[in-house]
Amino acid sequence: MRPLIPADVRARLARLQIASRLRPDGQGLGLHAGRGRGAGLEFAQYRAYGQGDEPRHIDWKLYARSDRHFVRDATRDTPLSVWLVIDCSASMAQADPERPEHARIDAAKILAAGIAERAVAQGDSVGLVTVGGAVTQGLPAAAGARHRDRLLLALAALQADGRDCARAVPPLLSARIAPDALVVVIGDGLDGALLDAGQQLAAARRDVRMIRLLTVGEARFPFTGSPCFVEPETGRARTLDADAARARFLERFGADRQAQLRQLATHGVRAVEQVLDEPADAALQRLFGARGAPR
Amino acid sequence: MIELTRPFGALALIALLVPLVIHLLRRSAAREIPFAALAWLMARTPPRRRFRLDQRLLLALRMLLIALLAVLLAEPLWRADGDRETTRVYVAPGIDPARARATIGALPADGYWLATGLPSLAQPAPQPESAARLISLIRALDAELPSTVRLTLIVPELLSGLDGERLQLGRDVDWRIVADATVTPATPAVPPPPLRVAIRADGTAQMVARALLAAWRADGLVLAVDEAADGVPVPEGTSLLIAGAAIDTALSARIADGLTLLRGDAADQAGEVLLRDDLGQPLLRRQRVGRGQIVTLAGPLDPAQLPALRDPQLPQRLLPWLRPALPTPDRALAASVAPLRGADDAKPRAVPLLPWLIPLIAALALLERVLATRSAREPR
Known part of the structure; x- marks a missing residue:
């Protein structure tokens, strides 16, 4: 053929x-910046440490400045x-x-x-x-x-x-x-x-x-x-x-x-x-x- | 020039409409283009030509083919008429070519003697021929030469040997007359020979015979008289014998040889009646004997017994029956016997065109098939 x-x-x-204009919300690993937050290279936001978050995700430098536990979220590539x-x-x-x-x-x-x-x-x-x-x-x-x-x-x-x-x-x-x-x-x-x-x-x-x-x-x-x-x-x-x-x-x-x-x-x-x-x-x-x- | 033998065959030309109609009906539709955006195309621009004719070459070929077939039905003939008019000069024998040249100005190259075989003027003059022969030759020329050839005929002033029919030709000819031609006509004009008369009678009959001769002489008739006693043989060449005696064997032979015997005999009732007297009784009878005749008056040659002899008109009434037949008048001035224009025009020889037309039509039909199938194979 x-x-x-x-x-x-x-x-x-x-x-x-x-590429899409929207942020996809899919599962799996992709190249597009997704709406899900999680492990990734692209910084997304800080949020308060809550139950279920792994301690290793706590941003310790921010804790040093603010005396609160914050988790550093990255944009998940989906x-x-x-x-x-x-x-x-x-x-x-x-x-x-x-x-x-x-x-x-x-x-x-x-x-x-x-x-x-x-x-x-x-x-x-x-x-x-x-x-x-x-x-x-x-x-x-x-x-x-x-x-x-x-x-x-x-x-x-x-x-x-x-x-x-x-x-x-x-x-x-x-x-x-x-x-x-x-x-x-x-x-x-x-x-x-x-x-x-x-x-x-x-x-x-x-x-x-x-x-x-x-x-x-x-x-x-x-x-x-x-x-x-x-x-x-x-x-x-x-x-x-x-x-x-x-x-x-x-x-x-x-x-x-x-x-x-x-x-x-x-x-x-x-x-x-x-x-x-x-x-x-x-x-x-x-x-x-x-x-x-x-x- | 093409001429149609059956002109009604040309009615088949009406069939020319057939390929035209076929091409109008079966013209291929306009080039079709798929076009989804048709809604944006305005219908206000109509196509430029509604009655289109496709494949014009093929149409022209088909119409030509049908026209040729119609012509074929009409059975055309080809008459070769070169549009070039030529003049041919024919000179009657006996006319000096120099005089002929003077008559028509300059003598063209096409100069012929009007004699058997139509020899050229450059050849020596043939013997003069009688006018009947000349006219026969002229008729033959008129029939054979194409109509574009102009005939110039140079004839002597006087034509002899003519017949009663006036010459009629299919074309206008230039009828030139040479006035003082040194022509010796075939039958030369000689004075009429004297009427040779023999008288073999005596007594009253002799006197009556002499009176008749005297009356004829008085009318201007030239007579050669041989008067002798009964029984003397009639000399040769005598055409009229006036005799009272009976007819013997020798005389019978002379009569049968062409002699006319005038006699008076009341007893002889045979023969046709030529003249009647005032009372209606037969006066003159004639019996033909061989080439001669016996003309009998209804009584002896004696005025006492046949009172009609006293009639002063009698010699003139007798004379036509006693003279040998005069030659018919066959001489005329050439100016008065110029050829007339006949009803039928001179037509050149026709050649039928069918042997050329049929292969042409076949070739065209083949070409038409080739063109038609080729255009059908073409991707459209």
Whole structure:
């Protein structure tokens, strides 16, 4: 099987750190600053010595200054659970006529595989939920190389064949996405229900990130002549003069996209766009890279 | 120039509509592009061309094929008519080529004698021919030469040997007449020979015969008279014998040889009636004997017994029946017998086009198949 992630993308991903805005409250040993207090390198707080605390945790220097017993708490580094939510509606199968083998769903697979690779390398657990497809698939969040391979296999088999975008919501809400998890929604942003679900998740204390994949046709509308545009999910078709429609389409669609991004931002959802002709990891660099990653 | 043998076959050109309709109905739909953001596309920009014709080359080929098939049904002919008009000059034999050259200015290279074989003017002049032969040659030229060839005919002033039919041609010809040509017509104009008359009668009959001759002479008829006694043989060349005697064997032989015998005999009732008297009784009868004839008056040559002989008009009434047949008039001024324009135009020889058309159609059909299947294989 051809590897999902191209070699150059993999090289750039090596410097990427998947991190959540929230402090996870998980068990086990991880790289992320968790909410649990305990043994760790990062100082968290002093608290009064109480029953059950080990005496060796008492900060004796502070006792010398204040004549009270204080326990020095450190932030416990915990693993993060990362959930990949992939839109599998038929519109995700849309590709550009110039590059028909690289559809939105293919770009989504590369992005998801990249996140999974990095998360597993960090010791985090990764889960997968597909929404909007004919079949809802999912993998529970888990860590480890074997789970990563299972997830990559499931990713490679994904098909964008959904016709009914209304079904996107229930699997997403019913999925057992733990609080404080990092949820990365990869879709085309045309599904309003998925956007709403993302906002609800964000309100329910999940760090929701959204990657919106745009085809070149949607981003720059390079069509000429009078082609027949067919909406893949409903089958509606419209033949029109592309040259005359270009400016108006770019203006309206761009304005609506910006408004969506602003609305998502107000709900705490950080969303980025990636055009299909950009590098396959462009959205990841924007979300988690040195510049864009929140600490 | 292409000419259609069956012009109704061209009605098959209506079939040209068929490939047009096929291409209109079966035009491939507009290029389909999956586009999820259709809701943001305004419907206010309609497609620019609603009636598109796809695969125009194929359509043109198919229409050409059908047009050729229609032409095939119409059975085209090719008439070679070089658009280049040429002039050919034909000179009747007997005319001096120098005079002909003077008549038409400069004599072009295409100059021929109007004689059997149509020899070039550079060759010596052939023998003059009769006008009937000339006209026959002119008709042949008109039928054989392409219609773009202009005929210039140089003829003598006087044509003899003409027939009664006026020359009709399928083209306009330049009919030039050389006024004072040194032409010797085939039948030269000679004065009519004298009517040779022999008289073998005596008495009253002789007097009647002489009176007849005198009346004819008075009318300007030239006579050569041989008057002798009965029984003297009639000299050679005599065309009219006026005799009272009976017909013997020798005379019968002369009559059968072309002699006309005028006699009076009330008893002879044979032969056709040529003239009748005032009362309607037969006056003159004729019996044909061989090439000659026996013309019998209804009574002896005696005015006392045949009062009609006293009629002063009788010699003139008799004369047409007694003269040998005059030659038919066959001479005319060339100016008066210039060729007329016939109803049918001269047409050049036609070549049927089917042997070329059928392989062409087959090749086009093959090309059409190649084009049609190739475009079907094309990824769309």
